[in-house]
Every structure is written in C-alpha cells, then in structure tokens.
Amino acid sequence: MEELATIIATASPLVYAVVGETITEKAGVINLSLDGSIMLSAMAAFATSFITGSVWLGFLAAILVSAGIAALIAFSSIKLHLNQIAVGFVLTLLAADLASFLGDPYVGERAAHVEPWAIPGLSKIPVIGDVLFDHNLSVYGSYLVVIAAYWFIFRTKRGLELQGVGERPEAAFARGIPVNRLRYIYTIIGGGLVGMAGAAFSLDVKLGWRDGLTQNFGWIALAIVIFGGWHPIRGAIGCYLFGALQTLALKLQPVWPDLSQILPILPFALMIFTLLLVYLDWFRRLGDRHPGWRRLLASDPPSGIGRIFKRE
Amino acid sequence: MNDRMRRIGLAVLPIVLAAAVAVLLLLAVDAPPLRSFNLVWNGSLGTTNKLADTLLTWVPLVLAAAGLIITFAAGLWNIGIEGQIVIGAILATWVAREVPGEAYFIIPATLLAGMIGGIIWGLLAGVLRVYGKVNEIFGGLGLDFVATGLAVYLIIGPWQRAGVASTSGTDLFRAEVWMPEVGGFSWLALTIAVIAVIAVFFLMRGTAFGLKLKAVGANNRSAFLLGIPTDRYMLAAFALCGALAGLAGTVQATAFHHKLVPSISGGYGFLGILVVLLAAFRTAWIAPIALFFMALSVGSTQLSLRLGLDSAIGGVLQGVLVLFALLAGGVQAKRHLGKRRVAGATLVES
Incomplete structure (x- = not known):
C-alpha cells in the first residue's frame, strides 16, 4: 500500500505535463519543448520560492515561464508558419541550458515546499485513503486536472470545438470557429500545465534544484501522450505505470547493487518500448478484432496535428 | 530599403540579437561583458593550444551534423543520433580492448567498428520507422x-x-589505439571530418x-509514385547518418577521452541538429557554424574557471542564435511567400 501511495505521488508532476500536452496536441499543435520547459519552470519555481518564501508564487512563476515558451511555439507556427518540431527542439535545448545557467546560484539551497495535507475525512477511508488522500495539494491538483480535462474535452461544447480545431481545422473554420485563436489559447493553457509539472518536481517530488533535475521527464511525457492515445485518463494511467516502473527500479537497487547505476535509466527505455507497441500494426488489428477493446486500444492522433492552418 | x-x-x-542577449545575461550575473568575450576568444581560438582543443571537439560535432544533413534531406528527424554515437564508441572500445595489433592496423579497425x-x-x-510505422523521434529516443x-x-x-567499479570510465586504452597527434593537433581526426563534410556535400549536390x-x-508519396x-x-539515410555518427563516437573514445x-556522446548529436537548422540544411555551412559553436562551448569553460559562471551560457547562446535565425527566416519567408524556401520552413508539413 505504501508503494502505491509512492507511485501516485511520484507520478503527479508527469500527470500535469501529460494532460497539458494532450490539450495542446488535441488542438493540433505539438509542443516538443517539454523536456526544456519542465526544467526551466522547475528552476523558476524553486528560485521564486527561495526568494519570496511562497510556494504559490513558485507555481505561478513556473506557469508563466512554460506558458511563455508555449506561446512562442504557437506564434512561430501560426504567424510565421515555421515547423513546430524545429522550434520546439531548439527551445528544448535552449531552456535546459538557460535553467543550468540561471539556476547555478540555487544549487543545494533549501526553500519553502508543498506541505503535506491529508484530506480530512477522505484520508480515513481504509486503503483508498492512504493511497489517494494522504498527500498534498500538488498531488490532489493532478487528479483534478485529469478529471477536468476529460470532462472538458469530451463532455462540453467548447471541448468539441477544441477537437474540431485539431481534427478538421478547415471544417471547424467553416463553422465559424476561430481556429488559430483557439490554437493559441490551448497551446498556452497546455504550456501552463507543463509549467506546473516543473514546479511539482522542484517544490514537491524532487525537492530542490540541481543541474539536470528533471532531465528526460519531458521526453517521457511526450511519449506517454501518444501511449495514452490523446486521452487524459489513459495518459494518467501511463504516468502511473511509469511511476510504478521507477518505484520498482528503486526497490531493486539493494537487490542488484551491481546494476544500481543503470536501474534509474531502465524505466525510460522500457516506457518508450511499451509505447512502440502501440504503433505496431498487429496491436492495431487487435483493436479491430475485438470491438470492445477498440476504445481501450485506439490511438489515432488528431488528424490536423502539426499542420498549419491557413485561411485561403 | x-x-x-x-x-x-x-x-x-x-547575430546582433544573440549578442545582445549574451550581454544582458552577463550583466544579470554581474560579469563584465567585454572581459567575458575576451576570455571566450582566448579560451577557444586565441592560442594554438586552445585552437587544437576546440578543433578536436569540432570533429564529432561536424561529423554528426554531416550525417544529419542526409537524414533531414530524407525528411527524417534522427533523434536517435545520440545513441548511434554511443554505440559507435562502444564497438570502437570493444575493438580497442580485445584486438591486438600495431597502430596502423588497430586505428582503422576501431574506425570501422565505430561505423x-x-x-x-x-x-x-x-x-522501426519504415516497417513498424514507429515515429522516428520516439523510436530514436528509446534507442538513445x-x-x-x-x-x-x-x-x-x-x-x-581494475578493482573499482565507478562511472568515471574504463581503463585508458593502450597507446597504439590513440589517434595520432602532431603538435597537439589530432590530424587524423581532422582529416576524417574534412573528408566526411566534402563527401556529404558532393553526395547531396552532385x-x-x-x-x-x-x-x-x-x-514521400510523389517520390514513391515516380518509382523511387x-x-x-x-x-540508406539512417545507415549513412549512423556511419558518420559512429565515426564521431570513435573519435570521442580514441582521440578525446582515450x-x-x-557521457561519451557529449551531446554532439542534439547539438548537431541545431547546427543543421542554423545552416538551413546547407552542407557548406555546417563546418563554420560547428566551429563557432565549439568556440562558444570550449571558451565558456573559461568563464566558469575564471569568473565562476555556469558554463551552460555557451549552450544558451547557441540556442538563442538558432531560435532567432529560425524566427527571422520565418519573417523573411512570409515576405517572399512562395519565392524562396528558408530555414525551418522547408520541413513544414512533412
């Protein structure tokens, strides 16, 4: 049970990032900068919390930094018609280096962090209470974000518009939906959530700042978005699966001390190759043969993804 | 105008904007900008010793960039290049450790193994990409x-x-395996890099x-319908890029670290992507751009030694420069819509 609680807590930053990127990609934009965005926002959150003593301001700083990067990607794609992958990749490396450079004075410092807070009542429920409701606000926020994103995308009219913008931008435009304005909005909102992932790392899960604190988590988040078939709940399940792999690797370190250096790398490799299964044809055919599984396995990307929408 | x-x-x-960002960043951390530029210059290209160091780091970067020119031409994002450098270095190390022989035999053998x-x-x-329909970005990342x-x-x-298991590396290779130097310049590594760039130039052009x-x-589809x-x-593009990346890994192992x-890849694979983006996919430009990038990287270590700054500032400047170049290219393409293809815009809707 204790392990389950650990998995839920360690996966919470990834949940923010995956839900954020899912919203962005649903609108038809790829924000490839996640690995750098998370790193820079983690640094910004920690530095802000260190200077002001406020965790809230730390989260706010992280959201602003990452939403700013997302806005730049949206601008360069929508206004300048640049390739989103190219701009995103450059920003990945740039933001990570900027985090190292600006974060140098804060390495090894201690700052205010997210305090534990068991939800009164709910945390007393046997088993579930310990696993789900004995954490802190950052972790509870990650549940809320998943549920809210699911409800918004699939249960509201605005969510339907969002899907239309990502799937059939021309058709959406013909129906009077301002495609590019919505793409700006959802890319920036998604970027803000990615920033919360950074803050959740440096102010909660990995307390503190050092070079490379969140390295590779952004890439894993991008992979999980695909693994989750652009669905917030399945994406969250992917995050918990990855959290489980990480916790397992940690548990195995005393068992195989010889391998202790490579165990932390293994979850990343394993996760990516699990994801690759989703691409393979036989896996898709499995979905066709068992219509009941189709919902579970289907993972077609929004068909307008990465495509620039131009008004003719 | x-x-x-x-x-x-x-x-x-x-270039002007990147320089301005550099000055602002330096002022933000209370470093004197002019002295900093001077330190970077003297620490990278200013003296013969430093020039030799910088050129040795230029070799793997330019090899990676040359390989990426080929995969980009085929419309592929070869993010797996970091792994290709690492595996090249691993096979070269295996030959270096296991195969006996004199320098004239063992050095070509390590290069071949790396490739x-x-x-x-x-x-x-x-x-994975062609037969598994796996996006090459994620397949490559997994392989990395x-x-x-x-x-x-x-x-x-x-x-x-012997005796200690540590992540600081293997034992040093025996002397025969080391790539030869003259006056500090690793001439063989430099020759390989120059030949590779020229070969890729003519491959893509002629x-x-x-x-x-x-x-x-x-x-892709039109090409297929035309019978390609x-x-x-x-x-073939993946294999050629892999070969050049493997050479980069071999140079890293046998000429640099020994x-x-x-961290054998040194991040040169990802940095190579920036070089090719800044060069707007033109082979002739990768050599000078890679040299400039390495001057920044190697020179920045002086800033950390002398001024106590984080040496990541070199990477920041490289990133800022490429970002501004892409944005400027986008502005220009918008002005000449349809007339010219410019950096970054070439890969749109691939």
Missing part, C-alpha cells in the same frame, strides 16, 4: 536510452577499471542518390 538590404538585415539581425556500430543503431531506428544504459552497464560491469533522397524528403523505392532510401565514459 531594397530587397537585398532587407535580406542581409534579416541575416545579421539574429558498423552506428550503422546498426541507425538501421534499427530506420526499421538503451545505448546510454548499455554504456553505463559496460563501464560498471564487464569493462570496469549525385542521383542525393537528388532522389531530397525527393523522398520533399514529398522510398523505404530503401530512408533506410577511454569509454558514460
């Missing part, structure tokens, strides 16, 4: 993690230093293969 002036302006603007390693790893990403894991495993496991590869990259075996061309270390 006429068209030509405006074009030159847009080409110079990113084979890179080709295998490149083809793996290629097979596996390659790094393998390197770490070998260093702390089977190839550990051969039917290069032309067809570009057709595959520009419009697109699958085979994509695999052993295998966990």
Whole structure:
C-alpha cells in the first residue's frame, strides 16, 4: 500500500505535463519543448520560492515561464508558419541550458515546499485513503486536472470545438470557429500545465534544484501522450505505470547493487518500448478484432496535428 | 530599403540579437561583458593550444551534423543520433580492448567498428520507422536510452577499471589505439571530418542518390509514385547518418577521452541538429557554424574557471542564435511567400 501511495505521488508532476500536452496536441499543435520547459519552470519555481518564501508564487512563476515558451511555439507556427518540431527542439535545448545557467546560484539551497495535507475525512477511508488522500495539494491538483480535462474535452461544447480545431481545422473554420485563436489559447493553457509539472518536481517530488533535475521527464511525457492515445485518463494511467516502473527500479537497487547505476535509466527505455507497441500494426488489428477493446486500444492522433492552418 | 538590404538585415539581425542577449545575461550575473568575450576568444581560438582543443571537439560535432544533413534531406528527424554515437564508441572500445595489433592496423579497425556500430543503431531506428510505422523521434529516443544504459552497464560491469567499479570510465586504452597527434593537433581526426563534410556535400549536390533522397524528403508519396523505392532510401539515410555518427563516437573514445565514459556522446548529436537548422540544411555551412559553436562551448569553460559562471551560457547562446535565425527566416519567408524556401520552413508539413 505504501508503494502505491509512492507511485501516485511520484507520478503527479508527469500527470500535469501529460494532460497539458494532450490539450495542446488535441488542438493540433505539438509542443516538443517539454523536456526544456519542465526544467526551466522547475528552476523558476524553486528560485521564486527561495526568494519570496511562497510556494504559490513558485507555481505561478513556473506557469508563466512554460506558458511563455508555449506561446512562442504557437506564434512561430501560426504567424510565421515555421515547423513546430524545429522550434520546439531548439527551445528544448535552449531552456535546459538557460535553467543550468540561471539556476547555478540555487544549487543545494533549501526553500519553502508543498506541505503535506491529508484530506480530512477522505484520508480515513481504509486503503483508498492512504493511497489517494494522504498527500498534498500538488498531488490532489493532478487528479483534478485529469478529471477536468476529460470532462472538458469530451463532455462540453467548447471541448468539441477544441477537437474540431485539431481534427478538421478547415471544417471547424467553416463553422465559424476561430481556429488559430483557439490554437493559441490551448497551446498556452497546455504550456501552463507543463509549467506546473516543473514546479511539482522542484517544490514537491524532487525537492530542490540541481543541474539536470528533471532531465528526460519531458521526453517521457511526450511519449506517454501518444501511449495514452490523446486521452487524459489513459495518459494518467501511463504516468502511473511509469511511476510504478521507477518505484520498482528503486526497490531493486539493494537487490542488484551491481546494476544500481543503470536501474534509474531502465524505466525510460522500457516506457518508450511499451509505447512502440502501440504503433505496431498487429496491436492495431487487435483493436479491430475485438470491438470492445477498440476504445481501450485506439490511438489515432488528431488528424490536423502539426499542420498549419491557413485561411485561403 | 531594397530587397537585398532587407535580406542581409534579416541575416545579421539574429547575430546582433544573440549578442545582445549574451550581454544582458552577463550583466544579470554581474560579469563584465567585454572581459567575458575576451576570455571566450582566448579560451577557444586565441592560442594554438586552445585552437587544437576546440578543433578536436569540432570533429564529432561536424561529423554528426554531416550525417544529419542526409537524414533531414530524407525528411527524417534522427533523434536517435545520440545513441548511434554511443554505440559507435562502444564497438570502437570493444575493438580497442580485445584486438591486438600495431597502430596502423588497430586505428582503422576501431574506425570501422565505430561505423558498423552506428550503422546498426541507425538501421534499427530506420526499421522501426519504415516497417513498424514507429515515429522516428520516439523510436530514436528509446534507442538513445538503451545505448546510454548499455554504456553505463559496460563501464560498471564487464569493462570496469581494475578493482573499482565507478562511472568515471574504463581503463585508458593502450597507446597504439590513440589517434595520432602532431603538435597537439589530432590530424587524423581532422582529416576524417574534412573528408566526411566534402563527401556529404558532393553526395547531396552532385549525385542521383542525393537528388532522389531530397525527393523522398520533399514529398514521400510523389517520390514513391515516380518509382523511387522510398523505404530503401530512408533506410540508406539512417545507415549513412549512423556511419558518420559512429565515426564521431570513435573519435570521442580514441582521440578525446582515450577511454569509454558514460557521457561519451557529449551531446554532439542534439547539438548537431541545431547546427543543421542554423545552416538551413546547407552542407557548406555546417563546418563554420560547428566551429563557432565549439568556440562558444570550449571558451565558456573559461568563464566558469575564471569568473565562476555556469558554463551552460555557451549552450544558451547557441540556442538563442538558432531560435532567432529560425524566427527571422520565418519573417523573411512570409515576405517572399512562395519565392524562396528558408530555414525551418522547408520541413513544414512533412
């Protein structure tokens, strides 16, 4: 049970990032900068919390930094018609280096962090209470974000518009939906959530700042978005699966001390190759043969993804 | 202002803006900008010793960039290049450790092994892409993690230093394996890099293969309908890029570190992508741009030694420069819509 609680807590930053990127990609934009965005926002959150003593301001700083990067990607794609992958990749490396450079004075410092807070009542429920409701606000926020994103995308009219913008931008435009304005909005909102992932790392899960604190988590988040078939709940399940792999690797370190250096790398490799299964044809055919599984396995990307929408 | 002036302006603007960002960042951390520029210059190109150091780091970067020119031409994002460098270094290390022989035999053997390693790893990403329909960005990323894991495993496991298992690297190679130097300049590594760049230049410009590869990259389906075996061309692009990446890994192991270390790729694969983006996919430009990048990287270590700054500032400037160049290219393309293809805009809707 204790392990389950650990998995839920360690996966919470990834949940923010995956839900954020899912919203962005649903609108038809790829924000490839996640690995750098998370790193820079983690640094910004920690530095802000260190200077002001406020965790809230730390989260706010992280959201602003990452939403700013997302806005730049949206601008360069929508206004300048640049390739989103190219701009995103450059920003990945740039933001990570900027985090190292600006974060140098804060390495090894201690700052205010997210305090534990068991939800009164709910945390007393046997088993579930310990696993789900004995954490802190950052972790509870990650549940809320998943549920809210699911409800918004699939249960509201605005969510339907969002899907239309990502799937059939021309058709959406013909129906009077301002495609590019919505793409700006959802890319920036998604970027803000990615920033919360950074803050959740440096102010909660990995307390503190050092070079490379969140390295590779952004890439894993991008992979999980695909693994989750652009669905917030399945994406969250992917995050918990990855959290489980990480916790397992940690548990195995005393068992195989010889391998202790490579165990932390293994979850990343394993996760990516699990994801690759989703691409393979036989896996898709499995979905066709068992219509009941189709919902579970289907993972077609929004068909307008990465495509620039131009008004003719 | 006429068209030509405006074009030159847009080409110079990113450099000016990047320099301005550099000054601002330096002022933000209370470092004197002029002295800093001076330190970077003297620490990278200013003296013969430093020039030799910088050129040795230029070799793997330019090799990676040359390889990426080929995969980009085919419309592929070869993110797996980091892993291809690592596996090249691993196979070169294996030959260096296991195969006896004099320098004239063992050095070509390590180079060949490195190339084979890179080709295998490149083809793996290629097979996943072509036959598994796996996006090459994520397939490559997975292969990068596996390659790094393998390197770490070998260093702390089977190839550990006598007595101690540490991540600082394997034992140093025996002297015959080291790439030869004259006056501090690793002439063999430099020759290999120059030949590679020239070969890729002519491959892309003067051969039917290069032309067809570009057709595959520009419009895969049309190329296929015109009778080009697109699958085979994509695999060939991965293999060629892997070979050059493997050479980069070999140089890292046998000319720079003289052993295998966990960070053997040095990040040159990803940095190579920035070089090619800034060069707007033109081979002739990768050599000077890579030299400039390495001058920044190597010179920045002086800032950390003398001024106590974080040496990541070199990377920040490289990133800012490429970002501004892409944005300026986008502005220019918008002005000349349809007339010219510019950096970054070439890969739109691939």
